[in-house]
Amino acid sequence: MSVELPFQISIPDFKLDLLRQKLALTEFPDELENTGWNYGAPLSDIKRLVARWKDGYDWKLEEAKLNQDLPQFTKDIEVNGFETLNIHYVHQESSLANAIPLLFVHGWPGSFIEVRKILPLLVQSSPQFPAFHVVALSLPGFGFSEGAHKPGFAAEQYAEVAHKLMLSLGYHEYVTQGGDWGYVITRIIAHRYGGKYSKAWHTNFPLATPLNISVNPILFLQHLFTPYTAAEKAGIERSKRFEKEGQGYFHEQSTKPQTLGYSLADSPVGLLAWIYEKLATWTDSYPWTDDEVLTWVTIFYFSRAGPAASIRIYYEFVHSANGSQPSSFKPMIPLGVSHFPEELRITPRKFVHSVGNLVFQVEHSTGGHFAAYECPDELVDDLRKMFGKRGPAFGVVPGKNGYERRIRANL
């Protein structure tokens, strides 16, 4: 059993000085007139953020707050056919002993920070709703986890790391929540480790492919004869726009991540723009403060593996077998889905049934891609409903249903 070491983020001063030096020497491009967000992140936003990052933004303060809010640890996890990776994670147990173990998996350009707001809510104990023990790892190559050094470290390996982490913490049975890459990874967890280990999964990013009459005949026909709701129509339009205008990053990251990586490693403003554009355009009018954005980006800038490492997940996924046949399996364990209207890709509701054993589905009227960060109350509420006493996934983890054990009086 590998040793768990407590971890505190502590970026050395000399690194912060070097960052500020680079920021002071930033060379900005020009910008075409009146382009708004059409060509990418606007120049005035980026200039303002760089100025703040250089002077005024206090990483040491933010770092201390992160360390205070998020109990963090590191542990070595061995990956079959690869290497042992030192994994950074957040782990907070509920005061309730039989809380439901929940693994939260982030995506890109996310990080462990996305658990920040839902963590204190999830661990809360109450007779009204279930409590959770929460584990939120930094995926290999992100945050303060080591990155893989060899090619081929794909979604299966990320799933293996996450699963083994849960086991190593004594959580042999657990549930998962994930969006973005977290969806892909928790889907693999549900498929490979579902039943025996993973008992249920919840996602806010259900990527479903169109139904096929030979694979899902009933769903196919239902879909054919059910008119789209207004929300679905709007969602389909949004998905089309995203495919047409918003996937450039995906194509570059999944084909030439090293080429892009030189820019992201050498240019803080380049990294800032690359990520900030997503934070702004993938959310539902979330009122980002400059310091919020900068904390998010600084985690990438000072990530253990460097900013170029995290984007390799795209390349590895697309080049792996799973990348070419994403819908070839359907996990049997209960699935819950929360739909947020400003998500990147909206699939018609009927399609979602092909993703897994759908037992819970909620439609929200606000919120975007980073649900746990934008809409923590709603997301936690959904999990509480799904796993709560009257929920479809109540008691999936034997002996850990998230409520106080009632003491039976011995009469």
Add this chain to the structure above:
Amino acid sequence: MSSYKIYIPPTTLSTLKSRLENAVFPDELDDSGWAYGAPLADIKRLVARWRDGFDWRHEEQKLNAELPQFTRDIEVDGFGTLNIHYVHKKSEGGLGIPLLFVHGWPGSFLESRKIILLLTAGSGDARLPVFDVVALSLPGFGFSEGPNKTGFSFTQYAEVSHKLMLALGYTEYVTQGGDWGASITKEIARRYGGEHSKAWHINLILAGSPETQDPSSYTAFEAIEKDGLARFQEYKRSGNGYYRIQATKPQTLGYSLADSPVGLLAWIYEKLVIWTDAYPWTDDEVLTWVSIYWFSRAGPAASLRIYYEVEHAGQEVGSTNFHIPTIPLGFSHFPKELGRIPKAWYHLIGNVVFEVEHDSGGHFAAHEKPELLVGDLQKMFGKSGPAFGVVLGRNGYDG
């Protein structure tokens, strides 16, 4: 019009040097070769050379000595006046055929460097035609001003190019283009063909399938066509990430390329290597090429915008179904080009009078295979060529 000499101020050179000194490199996966992009060892070596050893001043002087350069204001409808940088070399003796050479991305006026002497001097063989060569820096590239408004697309690039030729007194001319130059010269042929543009030659031939053809049903492809289509599919599968980001979020990418010479170097170097046919780049050759982008008048971020503008103008790069130019068209095929499409499709682009297959060479034909490309132009426009004498009074020969 003013004559122009490239001169990068010493402060700009020393700023670049200090940025290179402070370069932060990413790591790299073990044994990944070129699969994930430009390899770390190459980039580190190039950065070290760029920082210490590469002599820009020397390269600059050579360029100024070889390439007579000028700037001139050209007015573009709806965009005001742009100051355009260009190379202009007249033929030595003889009535040179006015030839406009149009580069693409990540190219520049530099691509005319090797062909210009061969085209203007004619290699002393009286049987071969000579040319007057004009090679502009497209707006936003090299030392030309860039537009500051949106919507500057093929129409405008063609307009600038055409007006430049008129301003130089060439009311009739021919064109040669690869990469964006192929599309821009096609636009020139459409808009100004017949009256002004008299013939066009391209080395990048990409177009969609004709509307009436279903590509999967076309079984009569020759081996070379199948191969070329496969190359093109592969390019779309694994090699056009740059295109997709540049065509949608050029500003977002632009911050990196404007701020990091290493980032810019890698972004361009990757193309210089993978788009050429084992071309033996020297480090200094690469660095000269990339320095032009780093020192460009509009900045490195500006050149990317052509992708966005083209994609959003509703003008498809390879559309075959508007008004087809009628002026003579010549093709040179180089095997390591990004891809090729079946003959039956690209013959619909224009009035094909000349076509050559080469067995070596890639995307940057003028730089990789200058003798071959010049040879093709000499054949196409020469005395027994299909486009001989297209320009009235300037057929490339004495008297």
